[in-house]
Amino acid sequence: MPYEQERASRIGHVQTALSPAISEAMERWQTPALEVGDPAHITERLTSLDSLNRDDRPDPTFAIAFDGSNQEVEARPGYPSVRVGYIQIAGVYVDILKFLGANSSGLVNARQLERAQITQTVNSVLPGSNVFLKGVTGRDSWRAEFDRSFTESEITDFGNSFSLTDALMTIHGKPGAPASSLTLSKCPACGASAQRVTASGGVCATPDCMEKLYPTDVLRGYEEFTEDGENALTLTRAMNMAERLLLISYIDGFYRVEPRMLSQGIFITDGPLAVYGPAAPMKSKFLEYWTQLCVAMDRRDIAPPLLVGIEKSGRFADHARVIERHIPNGHVMMLDTPYINRYVTNQKPDHYYGKDEFYGRRFIYKTSTGESLVVTVPRVPGGHPYEKPRRDSAGDFIEVPSEKYESYPTLRVTLEALDLMQTQLYPNAVIPVALAHSASSLPLGTGRSVLTLLAQRSLRMPQDSVGLSRFKPPKYR
Template sequence: MPYPGEKASRLGHVDTVRNEAVKAALQRWEITNSRPNSKDEIEGLCRPLADLPRIGDPGDVDFSITVDGSDTEVEATRDHPTVKVGYLRVAGSMVQLDVFRALAIERYIDPRAVRKSQTEYAFDVALPGSQLVRPGMSGVDTWRSELDAFLMSSRFDSSTSMTLADGLLALHGTREGRAEAISLRVCPNCGQGAPNGAQLTVAAQGGRCPSCSGVLYLADALRTHEEYNVEGSNFTPMGRVMSAAERLMTLCYLNFFADSAPEVLRHTIFVTDGPLALHGPLAPLKRRFVEHLGDLANWCENQKLVAPLLVGIEKSGAFVEHAELIADLIPIGHVMRLPNAYINRISGRSEDNRYGEDEFYGRRFIYRTQAGDPLVITVPAAPGYSPYDGSDGVEGWEAYPTLRLICEVLDSLRTRMYQHAVIPVALAHSAAALPLGVGRSVLTMMAQQNIPGLKVDMQAVQPPTYFKR
């Protein structure tokens, strides 16, 4: 690694380029995520929407609720580049789809009409990075306490008092009622489980470890503290918090409508930016989402309602790239299922790998829209199925009764603003995005001006002399 300001030789790459071992290694490899040689293989995995069961009319879906998030991490000062501050914004956007359908037939669209059709709500939080602590606390305990305060104070919508903490407890409960406490695997303080087979649990107001008497927080159920870095970037646990907040916000909307206005569920599609999955320390929550959504779907059936239309849409990544490569092999208006064997082959995994079993609470499909472009979507399975449990039924079409209706609704929401874009996601992203450039500079200055010990004379913060002309 170079010293600060040290530059490599302009010819430093020459020896690497000439090295025969490097050339030989490159020539041994092949790309797994490539276009299949056989068109028949793709066609055998596709079905037209008309052949799938329809559980409702897309014209009855009048609203979309989309949740998106944005996060960034900034250095506190040039003198303290390892001191980091994280910022997170999560936004929910409700769009009146009937307004957009009416605008679609207009030659000229009034931007004011578009704006009036959308309602958004966002919340923001700053989280401590490395070397930032509350007095008397360690860095990781500061992270835990600040994250807990965020969950307790962040309402999913301005019109309710329901917080993300309430959503987390609801996730661990049933339709009859939310959980009063959540079980933890081990204590974050001492790393031990409860003694004598007792349960280690934490409620909304917190708790105490029976082994070490350490303080427990409800936020410990997310386990993001396990990835907290005391000396470097905490962008990874920040991303976990954003992912959890997005999904808990969607869950809050689902439960709020089920409790207060069940008919709204019939007329609303709930969109998540990204796949319906949880990775890293959050992965165990996947099972709770599968059970909770299945319980909600059964409740809707008893109420003679369509199961909630929940979908994740991916904008980038390996599966989006693959969808682009094979788009012309998928007939327009067809859905392609992705069996476990196909996924393992294009991702370079072993044949017996159980893809997605521990992370996904929805299953991926590729839908080629009526406009001709592919969308990579994730859709929950019917109650009783876990999307990647390896059973024959879960890889079939019958396990996804909402798939056709979701695709038909998405067909009416396509936009050419961006590649692979649908209107609700584009609007939610604009509400949630934290800008780079000037925006990042302002967030950095905010940290410098508000954290004790980092208040600096902004005139004195100048680039080193070797950057000056």
């Protein structure tokens, strides 16, 4: 690393560029193919949407899409740098009938489209490096404020307030009945296992520890927190969990108040139905909640809601763009595990893909207008969407239950609904997700400067000259 203000020589790169060892190393490497030769491995996995069974349910009348945004800003650059993280998530309700009616004349009626949507936004702030509560370490300050943000982030759409903490307790309980307590895999301080906490928290049972515990410790975000550096990844993990739990807040709200409405809705998340990082064990809790919900609704003779995750970017979205010309419009592609291992993730054929993170299975769908959607859909009435690859006595792969279309009876009507709500504003986009992203996004440029100034003023730090001298931060009760 250079000294402060030390500059590299203008020709310092020449030795690296001319090194034969570097050239030889890169010649050994391979990258994903940008062209497909024989498309047989694609076409044999395609199915026309019309050939899929359609489960018995009313056509969806509303969609609720969820998206989030986050930014970490430097309130004080240099050393020791002071950072603050902002999170904003949104749920957008779209009345599908009003939405479709907004285009009745050939031109979109902006007022009609506006009346077709309702937006709910939840935002919070989390401490970053060198920010802490009085007498508390940086990591434990993050734990405390993360728990506070979940407790204070709530919706009131179904009468009584329902927080993200309530949603967290709900996936540890059952639909309509949050758990009274949950078990932490370990104490964040001493590592002791099987610690019980309620929604209001608890204390480590180890006499020599007695650490204050929070229900959000079950998400283990503190494990990636850095006390003296960037925490963008930790912030993204927190945002993703907030998105997923806001989704649970609405699904469970409908279940408690009017369960039959669930069968008329499609719930859309930005990104796959999966949980990554230290919080990945929560995948099983989302899966258990979904299974219990499907069973409970089936007992009432009600179809389960439509649930789908849509990926706008990433490895699978890139792969879909490479192969899309080999997929006819109106066709869906089952991404079985051997295919994923060979053509997408470059793993060994028998690698057990998706076992730790996913509660839905990925598909690629070519819409009626030729757009490509990478979607994740859960099994109904439940079950793990990915299973370990199996081979027969001849060594050939056997189709497992999770790779049969019959395990996804909501797939056809889900894709038909998404087909109706496409938009040409962005490539491969659907309106509800675009609206949710618009409502949740924290802009760069001036928006980032405002958030930086807010952090500087709130922390009583020297303020940058950002041309926002008249900005006054809001007052919170």
